[in-house]
Amino acid sequence: MPGTYSQIYIHIVFAVKGRENLLNKNLREEIFRYISGVIKEKGHKPIIVNGYSDHVHCFVGLKPSVAISDLVRDIKNNSSKFINEKKYLRGKFNWQEGYGVFSYSHSQIKKVYDYILNQEIHHKKKSFKEEYLELLRKFEIEFKPEYLFEWIE
Template identity: 45%
Template structure:
């Protein structure tokens, strides 16, 4: 085939170190916008960025030239730096790992809506329950001793 055609969408989730509720509502929207800008500058389509005080969700459209692990490493490093410099929260940090789940094009809109409604969703459900459900639905093997 003379051309490459891709439809690569990922729902990525990662939390603050020790799931500390450090992402304040006062600056959360600016932070999410900054994270989206980091993705865009890396050549990725930030379809949705959202979250609550202790974690973020990203729906990303990736080109073939971007490695997901490199992208997430850069987003975490640069967004932490932003919090340190712009917010003055020197102890802010992300948990080391992340979850990434493929999303079919037909489900992108529902995942984007899910991300946009994180505040409402987490009034009744915690991050750990949410994340375990993602792992189970995706059929990802895990050892709970190493999740938290």
């Protein structure tokens, strides 16, 4: 019986509700490790999960059996529940609605990995808003500014 084989690499980006800087450096490693576990538990390959104080980047080897929207929903729901149960922050933690997702070829894995790995350095020069708009333009994704993340200026 023939099998199903795939090679799908996606880069998911999502932000903290209100774009607050809630993911402090001390918490990030554990939260990102937890998110990697959610991705793996859902049958996908977490290549790297990293981000900065107000947003997350997940680079994933995606199995074609699950809709991307379902994976992102599960990542956000499970990780916000984890953060709230651990009481890492005062008040209730939530992710913003929406996300960006971008596809890459196998030959781009190292480049994307390094880009996500170096988020802290990257954001010393460029804001999340600049980064996100650059991704949307690079991938020629049409958007309405009023439907993007809440930006803190």
